[in-house]
Amino acid sequence: MRILLASNASYEPPRGGSTRSNLAWLRHLASRGHQLRIVCAAPPEKREAASELISADGLPVLSVRDLPRHINLLSEEIRRFAPDWVLVSSEDLSHTILREAQRAAPGRLIYLAHTPQFYPFGPASWHQDAQATEILRRAAAVVAIGHHTAAYIEQHCGRSAAVIHPPIYGQPPYARLGSFDAGMILMINPCAVKGLTIFLALARRFPKYEFGALQGWGTTAADRAAIALQPNARLLGTVKNIEEALGASRLLLMPSLWYEGFGLITMEAMLRGLPVIASDSGGLMEAKQDTGFVIPVRGIEQWRPAFDETHMPVPVLPQQDIEPWADALRTLLEDRAAYDDESERSRTAAVGFVSRLRVEDFEGLLAGLPAAAAASSNADPLEHLSPLKRELLLRRLRQRAGQ
Numbered sequence: 001m002r003i004l005l006a007s008n009a010s011y012e013p014p015r016g017g018s019t020r021s022n023l024a025w026l027r028h029l030a031s032r033g034h035q036l037r038i039v040c041a042a043p044p045e046k047r048e049a050a051s052e053l054i055s056a057d058g059l060p061v062l063s064v065r066d067l068p069r070h071i072n073l074l075s076e077e078i079r080r081f082a083p084d085w086v087l088v089s090s091e092d093l094s095h096t097i098l099r100e101a102q103r104a105a106p107g108r109l110i111y112l113a114h115t116p117q118f119y120p121f122g123p124a125s126w127h128q129d130a131q132a133t134e135i136l137r138r139a140a141a142v143v144a145i146g147h148h149t150a151a152y153i154e155q156h157c158g159r160s161a162a163v164i165h166p167p168i169y170g171q172p173p174y175a176r177l178g179s180f181d182a183g184m185i186l187m188i189n190p191c192a193v194k195g196l197t198i199f200l201a202l203a204r205r206f207p208k209y210e211f212g213a214l215q216g217w218g219t220t221a222a223d224r225a226a227i228a229l230q231p232n233a234r235l236l237g238t239v240k241n242i243e244e245a246l247g248a249s250r251l252l253l254m255p256s257l258w259y260e261g262f263g264l265i266t267m268e269a270m271l272r273g274l275p276v277i278a279s280d281s282g283g284l285m286e287a288k289q290d291t292g293f294v295i296p297v298r299g300i301e302q303w304r305p306a307f308d309e310t311h312m313p314v315p316v317l318p319q320q321d322i323e324p325w326a327d328a329l330r331t332l333l334e335d336r337a338a339y340d341d342e343s344e345r346s347r348t349a350a351v352g353f354v355s356r357l358r359v360e361d362f363e364g365l366l367a368g369l370p371a372a373a374a375a376s377s378n379a380d381p382l383e384h385l386s387p388l389k390r391e392l393l394l395r396r397l398r399q400r401a402g403q
Contacts, residue, residue, distance in 0.1 A: 001366060002035045004081055006074055006097050007089035010043040012055045012063060015217050017264040018114035021145060021166035022089055025362040027057050028167075032363060037081050038062065039074045071100045078104040085110055085140070085366055090118040095132035102135045109139045110366075113153060113161060116259050116282065122156035124259035124282075126303065126313055133157055140369050143362075146262040148283040167359040168264065169271060174351070175243060178273040180339040183250035185209055185329070186274075188265045189216025190235075191223050192315050193300060195255030195279065200226060201322045202253070202329055203233045209333065212236050214245050220308050246272050251332055251339075254278035255325065257300050257317065263287040270350035275342040277328045289349035292342055293332070295324045 005026065009019050030036055042051065042063040050064045050073060062077060064070035074097065078086060086105040088098050089112045098120075102109050116124040120132035136142060137159050144150040144161040153161045185206075190196045190213035203211040211233040215224070219235075227235050239245050242265070246252075252269040253276075260282040267287055269276050278284045279297040288294055298318035306314045332339050 001029075001085065002081060002083045003029060003085050003087065003366070004037045004039065004078060004083040005087040005089065006101055007038070007040045007091055008067070008070070008093070008097055009041055009089065009091040010063070011038050011040045011059075012053060012061050013043065015043075016091075017168075017262075018089060018091060018112075020168050021114065021264070022087070022112060023057055023059075024166045024168045024359070025164075026059055028359045029363055029366075030057075030059060034363075035081075036060065037077060037083070039064070039070070039077050041065075041067075041070065067094070067096060071096060074100055075104045084108065085369070087112055090114045093118055093127055095120050095127065095129050098132055098135055102139075107140065109135070110369075111136050111139050111142045113142055113144045113149060114261055116149065116152060116261055119153075119157070122152060124152075141365060143365070144261075146283045146286050148286045149261045152282075162365055164361045164365060165262075165357055166264075167357045169268065169354050169357075172351070172354075174271045174347075175247070176273045176347070177243065177247045177249070178275065178339075178343045179250050180336050181250075184212035184248055185251060185253060186245060186249035186269075187211070187213045187253045187255075188245075189214070189218050190227060191216070191218030191220065191310075191312075192317060193218060193256070193258040193312070195253075195257050195297070196223055196226065197317060198255035198257075198297075198320055198322065198325055199253055200230055200233065202325055203230045205322070205326050206329065206333065207232050210234070212245070212249065214239070218310055218312060220310060242268055243272070246274060249274060251275045251277065251329075253329075254284060255295070255297065256281045256284060257297055257320075258282075258315070259299065260284045260287075267350055267353065270346035271354060273343045273347040275332050275339060275346055277325065277332070289353055291346050291349050293328045295328060 011019055026036055036059055038059055038061045040063050042065040052062050055061045064073055086101045086108050087110050088101045092098055117126050119125050120129035136157055142161040144163050145165050147163055150161040150163045187199045213227050214236040224235055227233050246269055252274050254266050256279050262283040266276050277293045278288055280294050281299050300315045302316035304314040308314055
C-alpha cells in the first residue's frame, strides 16, 4: 500500500504523544514493505519555507513552515504520490488539512483522533465545525487510541471509531524505577491545562521534597517563571528517553484539567512501577486501569479569546480543592506499604494492558478497508485505488471482455 500521513505537528523532531503514536504505526508499515510519506509542519526553529528529508526513522518527511504553503504542497503530494490512504492526524485546529485531504483524496481519508480539543465536534472542541464533522462521518475510518475516546466520538460525531492503541512502550522486561526512599515528584509538560497550579500548590505544601517539571509543548515563559519561584521545584529539559526522567522520580503527578484522550505518560510510568496520582479527566480513568489515586477535578470549561505563545487558547482555570491531592501525596510519601502496594498494582495493570497490544492491528485495519471506504463515500467507488491499481484493473476487465 501507498500511505501518506498529513499533520500540522512537527515530525522531525517529533513532539508529543500523538506524533510518537503515529510514528509507531508508520514504522511497522514501513517494515512490512509499504510505501510511506509524511507531510507535516516544520518546527519553529526551521527557517526554510519547506524542506524534504529522511527522518531518524527512515521515513520521507516533507515539512512546511506556513499553513497555506502546507496545503498546496499536500495537494501536490497527494496527486504525485497517489496514496491508497491519506491519514490525517487530529492536530489540525482549523480543520484545513482535513478539508484538503478530503478534496484531494475523497474516499481515502482516515482520521487519527488523538486530541479531543482538536476535533471539530464535542464539548471539548476548540473549534466546532459542522462541515468538518460531516467529513469525518463519511471518512473511510476514524481511529481512536482508547475506548473512552471512541465513546466520545460516537456520542458527539455519530460514527463508530476503531480502537487501536499505539505500541509505543517498547519491549519487556520494563525496568523497575519507582523508589519510596528517593527521587522527584514528577510532572510532564507543566502548563495551565495540564494542572500546573495543582503541582505548584503541592510543592508549597511539601517543601522538604523535590518537585521536577519536564517541560513540553505547552510550557510557556510564564510557566517557567512560576516554577523558578518555587524553591523546591525545578524545570527539567527535554529527554531523548522518558526513562531518564522516570528513573529520577518516585512518582508521577498527572493533574490534568482539560479533557484527556488517554494519557500515554501515565501508562509509561505505571509500566516502570511508579505510582501515578491522576485527575479523573477524560481518558485518564482508562489509562489508570482501575489502580488507585484518581482525584476528581473541576475541568476547564471556558477559554479566553486569546492565544498564548505556544498558540494554545488561554483557559479560564476553575478553583480546585487541593486537599485530596495533598492527602494522596502524603500517603505515598509517608506510608511505605501504601507506596509499594500501589507501585505493584500499577506495574501489573500496565504490563497486562501493554501485553494485549498488537502492532499489526493498524495494518490490518487498512488492509480490510477498501470495501468499507467505497461504501461510505459518495465519491467514485474506485477512488481509493492508486493510478497503478486502476490501470491493472482496467487491463483485467479488457482481458475478460475479450474472452
